[in-house]
Amino acid sequence: MASAPPAAARHLKVTGVVQGVGFRPFVHRLAGRLNLTGWVRNVAGTVEIHLEGSPPQLDAFERSLRGEAPPVARIDTVETTKAEANGASGFAIIESEDADTLRPVPPDIGTCAQCERELLDHADRRYRHPFITCTDCGPRYTIIDRLPYDRERTSMKTFATCPRCAKEYGDPNDRRFHAETVACPDCGPRVWFEGVNGEGRAEGDPAILLAATALHMGAVVGVRGLGGFHLAVDATNDAAIRQLRKRKNRDAKPFAMMVRTLDAARAVAHVSEHEAAALQSSARPIVLLTPRAGAHLAAALAPGLDRVGVMLAYTPLHHLLLKAADRPLVMTSGNLSEEPIAIGLDEGRTRLRPLVDAFLLHDREILSRCDDSVVRVAGAHDILLRRARGYAPVPLPLPVASVQPLVAVGPHLKNTFTLVRGNRAFVSPHIGDLEGLEALEHWRQAYDRYRDLFRVEPTVAVRDLHPGYLSTRLAEELGLARIIAVQHHHAHIAAVAAEHGVTTPVVGLAFDGTGYGDDGNVWGSEFLVCDLAGYRRVGQMRYVPLPGGDLAAREPWRVAVGYESLAGWHSEAFSLAYYGVPLSLRSGVQTQVARGVNAPLASSMGRLFDAAAAVLGVRRHASFEGQAAMELEALAGDQHATPLPFPVSEVDGRLQLDPVPLLTALGEGRRHGVDVSTLAARFHESVVEASVDVARLVAGSYGLDTVALGGGSFQNARLLTRIARRLAEGRLHVLVAQSLGPNDGAISYGQAAVAAWQLSRE
Ligand SMILES: [Zn+2]
Ligand SMILES: [Zn+2]
Ligand SMILES: [Zn+2]
The missing domain is CATH 1.10.357.160 (Tetracycline Repressor; domain 2)
Structure with missing residues (x-):
């Protein structure tokens, strides 16, 4: 093809979630298929593509770019300009000198269907390899140390690729071309089983079988996973679950369980099409489902409630463990009640020892703590109850760019924080309640990691109005030049409005448990007329x-x-x-x-x-x-x-x-x-x-046509869908929480939106 002079050249700039998700290898393959020459490179969070070839082929490329992009990629915009053809031969992935500017870190991605097939295929060289991944799936955020994302800067760096893996990594026609997490039984991480005192150690396949046997016998097994440890228990064994509740000091709060396949989920719960899509999405969240009458599940799983949390296996290790156990497993965070989830090998062994009977461990370090995300489907809405693994750290846009980098430290309970640079808001994964030293330490660690990863050095801190919260102390401790305080319910409504890009005044319904009011009282059913600049409390x-x-x-x-x-x-x-x-x-x-x-x-x-x-x-x-x-x-x-x-x-x-x-x-x-x-x-x-x-x-009376619904009470699906429908019947435009969920997990983003607005007006 190099012999014929190229008829045309184009330059494409692609924005969205396009780095660390197999996007450049995909572009390379697509260009090859369409006989186009040129190059692709990452530039500051975007992907730039230079193409030369015949106009019909160039058109075909642009069509396929959106139609065939990797499952986890999210293309926001494609900007095409005419370019000079310079007779490029072949197609290259150019290493980019990455400017000191915002670069996205991809979220962790559940095992893809192709890797799952290979995992269970006797003939495949990665048969039963607990760390099988490809460009479309595997760990990302939880193993990335710094950017740009390549193996050298992840916790995979200690596993030198074997020649066969290296060949796949370098072969444009292989689906592991440029897969930074490529590994196999010869060169990848190891899995092993051990008792609470390190006794009875077994590696590889026997480890998984031993863990499954222990689970069958009613044991609690500490499983090192993707974003931290889980405590695993047989979900059909009532006595085992009650034992876990006792040890974990957790009376009644429901436990989530994991199953291997969608069919297995359908065996225990009713799954609508919408819920199936949520379960199978690349984020693989816990989805709250209605249990099937007569399903073989322990009563102690979710006492008194009509919903159970179910997630699909999202790592190859989970697939192997569930296949061996051959039943649903409770998979709850590896921690004591509300403490942060354990991630380190020795940390997990020490902290979880009183809770478990045995461990299933591996030697791939977890660099960022990340809990499982939780979703509930209500009518047409996905209500995000906890935003963590699979979603964080994908940034959200702010309707107004902040003129100064800032950190919004978030609320007291269900804490997240948000770092802002320009119009990008990096919302942390769920941190939890800011009570106790462990939680504060977790907050500081996550904050340092985020600052490092995204290279944001805040000069402004944003906090809640409450003078006594630990989050307020955290904000003051940072020693930044300026602190801005934002009222809790104003932040709730600002979060919902901002994620929809709305900056004009709305009627805000902020319903929740607790938030500190500007009169010193406990607020929680507030009717506000507000925009990002301020609020007026018109009803309560x-x-x-x-x-x-x-x-x-x-x-x-x-x-x-x-x-x-x-x-x-x-x-x-x-x-x-x-x-x-x-x-x-x-x-x-x-x-x-x-x-x-x-x-x-x-x-x-x-x-x-x-x-x-x-x-x-x-x-x-x-x-x-x-x-x-x-x-x-x-x-x-x-x-x-x-x-x-x-x-x-x-x-x-x-x-x-x-x-x-x-x-x-x-x-x-x-x-x-x-x-x-x-x-x-x-x-x-x-x-x-x-x-x-x-x-x-x-x-x-205020001449407004938009109502925003925010606050934890809107986790109640009946309340949310009925209020939204009745308002819509009255020809009001209704905004509900989408990217962040309605509860306090969204507060830091709302604080950030209000502060960014305020700073930009000064
Ligand atoms: Zn895969
Ligand atoms: Zn290998
Ligand atoms: Zn709240």
Whole structure:
């Protein structure tokens, strides 16, 4: 082909997630197939392609570029310009001198179908190799030390490629051409099994069989995975799961499980098309599914809830372990209750020793901690409940570029932080609750790693309004020239608006458990008129005293005491809330409320759900925040219901929802024998209708046509889909959380969006 002079030349600039996902090898193969010459190179987070050849072939290239791109690549834009043909011969991947500018780090990618086939093919040289990968799949973020992404700068650097792997790496026609993680049984990492004291060590295939045998016998096995350790247990063995709960100090919070195939997922749960797509996506998140009646699963997996978390095997090691175990396995984070997940070999051995009976380990270092992501499908929406493996660290755009690099340190609970340079926001994977030294240390490590990887040196810190949070201390500790404080619910709405590129004022419905208000009270059902510049609180739930403060989130009956005080005490309607609560304790708490001692005022939606669960006799004590709300949602299901009284009035120039008549009606209904699931559904519908009424009133009086929904309460699928639908019926444009999910995991991004706006206006 070099003999014929090229008819034309074009220059293509491709943006999106195009580095570290097999994009350049793909371009190389495509050019070869179409007889085009030229080169491809990475330049500062984009891919540049120079092509020479006949115009029809060049057109074909552009079509196929989008149509056939690697599964994990995401092409945002392709800019094509005419170029000078200089008679290039052949096609080359040019190493790029990478400017000191933003470069994306690809996320970890679940084992692809082709690697899975080879893994289980007797004839393949990687048959049963627990570290099989290719350009389309395998670890990325969790093993990358620095950029640019190549083997030398990953934890694969200690495994020198054998000649056969090296040949595949260098062969443009091989599907492992330029696969930085290429490895085989001759040169790749090792897997082994050992007892908690290092005894009984076995390597390779026998290790996997021993782990499976231990699981069959009811053991807890610590499995070193991709972004950290898992604790694995037989998901059909009730006693084993109860044992794990005891050791992990986790009463009732549901455990996720892993199965090998979609069929195996369908055997234990109902899987819609949409849910199947989520399960099989390259991020391989945990997806919350409705268990199949009669499925062979332990009752202790998710007690009292109508959903179980299921994920598909996402590494070859998982595939082998699940195949050997031949049953679903609980795979929960390798940590003690809320501590960060263990990643290091010795760290895992030491920290997890009290929790496990044996280990399944490997010697490929994990450089960045990354939990499993969690998704729930609600109608047409994917609700991201935890954004971590498979999603982070793909950056999100900000609608306004920040004129200074900044770090938004995020909220107190379900923490993530966000680094910003220009209009790119690098949201960290889920860090967890900022309580305890381990969590703070984890935060600092993740922050240093992110700064390093993305070469962002912040000069501004952004924090929550709360003066006492550890996150506030973290922000101050950084010693940056400037600190900007952003109110929690403003950040919730800003996050949703910003991810949709909306900078004009919207009506914001921010519903959650707790956020520090600018009046010093606990906010949580807020109607804001806001944009990135600021907010005005135009509606709220009536304040209720929360006896015991944070303790009330774990003891719904206390919230009921608070509401009963508004109802004028001695309301028979509240009596079910106190069943089993000692009278002396109850009257002590009543006195506490009456005197206003340690009883902060709250307008929290989460606490209203708790109070409703208490007066319905569903739950008086919770073992984790949100448990009562999840149970109420499960009870309500999707049955049709009519609302109960939930009046809205204007108080001090602000709309106020009064839940006292609603709670009274619930308690009375229950006492008169109305079915609890009917009442749970009517409760949901009441919140929906009152919220929609207020949103419409506000939109009307401020001349707004867009409503943004943010906050952890919108993890409730019924609440989210019903409010969104009713608002849309009223011709309002509805924005819901997509890239980050509605809960506090999105707060740091919202803080960043507000601060970037503020800085850009100065
Ligand atoms: Zn693959
Ligand atoms: Zn090899
Ligand atoms: Zn929140």
